[in-house]
Amino acid sequence: MERDEEASGPMMEMCTNGGEETSNRRPIISGEPLDIEAYAALYKGRTKIMRLLFIANHCGGNQAIQLDALRMAYDEIKKGENTQLFREVVNRINGKLGDKYGMDSAWCEAVDRRAEQKKGKLENELSSYRTNLIKESIRMGYNDFGDFYYACGLLADAFKNYIRTRDYCTTGKHINHMCMNAILVSIEMGQFTHVTSYVNKAEQNTETLEPIVVAKLRCASGLAHLELKKYKLAARKFLDVNPELGNSYNEVIAPQDVATYGGLCALATFDRSELKQKVIDNINFRNFLELVPDVRELINDFYSSRYASCLAYLESLKGNLMLDIHLHDHVDTLYDQIRKKALIQYTLPFVSVDLSRMADAFKTSVSGLEKELEALITDNQIQARIDSHNKILYARHADQRNATFQKVLQMGNEFDRDVRAMMLRANLLKHEYHAKANRKL
Secondary structure, eight states: OEEOTTOOSOHHHHHHTTSHHHHHHSOOOOOOOOOHHHHHTTOOHHHHHHHHHHHHHHSTTOHHHHHHHHHHHHHHHTTSSOHHHHHHHHHHHTTTTOGGGSOOHHHHHHHHHHHHHHHHHHHHHHHHHHHHTOHHHHHHHHHHHHHHHHHHTOHHHHHHHHHHGGGGOOSHHHHHHHHHHHHHHHHHHTOHHHHHHHHHHHHTOGGGOOHHHHHHHHHHHHHHHHHTTOHHHHHHHHHTOOGGGTTTTTTTOOHHHHHHHHHHHHHHHOOHHHIIIIIITOHHHHHHHTTOHHHHHHHHHHHTTOHHHHHHHHHHHHHHHTTOTTTTTTHHHHHHHHHHHHHHHHHTTEEEEEHHHHHHHTTSOHHHHHHHHHHHHHTTSSOEEEETTTTEEEEOOOOHHHHHHHHHHHHHHHHHHHHHHHHHHHHHHHTTOOOOOOOOO
């Protein structure tokens, strides 16, 4: 490779990446199989159940993981009141876990009976509150109905009742409480446009927002942007989450998710300076990255141009990321963008690049690398041409001498035009040749 004299950046690391020195720096940590129990312990409530069921549906035919996830989902559902979801899980298990995890009709009947009694009680209380026109009591009545429907798994009814509290909110805290409930249910329903709407509504009450609530709103907003494939906006939201969040929002997201979602979105969309300033030097986000060492290391490897190591980390993480309920649809897109950025960053400082050495750095074949570079050149993301015979990539740098001459000529023309305009104005003033406005008396 020949280095461009005017280029800047970590040249030596870029040039040696993929060779012996890089492989001896430290071993690549391979991705371990997902520990279902440890993963499930990060969450609570409905999201814990839905994540377990998602893993059971997407574990690629691994029956051990599937049954383990279904077993934990079964146990978690029996702590709540959602009999419909319980029946679905029992059908999925289909007797594979023995009689202990079969249909419990007595439990279903008891839960449904209690639910009917509780619903009647709530209806009577709400009717009484509405008759007495007590706004705070009516608000609490609708809120209790929302909690009831949410526990039973009737998300649409829960959302309607949470929203009805809006007309009876008398303080900023009441509005924030309503927004947080609406956001929670909207995330569960996959209605992320609603999430964005209620996040914006809650953020308008800046005086009543506590730091923990602000952190939760940023997580919810980040999830909404992620689902809508606005990865750069998602990265910014996750990077701004305060470490005080801790496990306080684990009915939606775990702190480890903040690190993973934010780190991958940032890698895919941030330029080099943004990555350094907003991710690596971000003290608050560093606390989240410490929870997921693999993500921390792959970000540092990418910034330091250790692409072989970075891509190895990404590959080792991919299996587990595909089992994430929010990230699985975006893994391939994010990985593709990260790889393209790595290829562009690798070639940028050099006048010529040996494709064989570059292929070694990216753990791919020369022919495969050529196809990737051809696509980037066609999209005008890399200014270069490929010598297919000698397997060398030549950069197309702008003709600096010609560009300088063109700039000088342009500046000369602009100067000439300005001077002529000034002389014309001076002569007009000298000869008092100017238009006078007509004044009406």
